[in-house]
Amino acid sequence: QEMISTRIYGYVDVRDVAYAHVQALEIASAKGRYCLVETVTHSSETRKILHKLFPTLNLPKKCKDEKHVVPPYQVSKERAKSLGIDFLPLEVSLRDTVESLKEKKFLSF
Numbered sequence: 001q002e003m004i005s006t007r008i009y010g011y012v013d014v015r016d017v018a019y020a021h022v023q024a025l026e027i028a029s030a031k032g033r034y035c036l037v038e039t040v041t042h043s044s045e046t047r048k049i050l051h052k053l054f055p056t057l058n059l060p061k062k063c064k065d066e067k068h069v070v071p072p073y074q075v076s077k078e079r080a081k082s083l084g085i086d087f088l089p090l091e092v093s094l095r096d097t098v099e100s101l102k103e104k105k106f107l108s109f
Helices: 014-026 043-053 090-103
Strands: 008-011 039-042
Touching: 008 043, 039 043, 043 090
Parallel strands: none
Antiparallel strands: 008 039
16 A cells, blocks of 8 residues: 655645745835744645545545654744734645646646
8 A cells, every 4th residue: 555655744735935035125125034834744734635625636644654743843934924924724725736736737636
């Protein structure tokens, strides 16, 4: 049985990254680097979200390590919020990504 690797990932929607780039150019006070992360989560949580949104999507049934793993870090959103970013939730980003892949015929289910 195929399994997902047990990993922790930081997620951000590409639309938020694009918006941040434009804002950083247009806001005079925006200087330096910005770390853009909507959420940090375990790969098992990502799988659960995808399964809930797309129950017929062929996904591995579980992760190699199904123990509840608390992400070892979080990323502050405060600096990014100074650019006016209201991050798209992970669920929205995953849904829109899969829908886009289906529309372009990269996925079929």
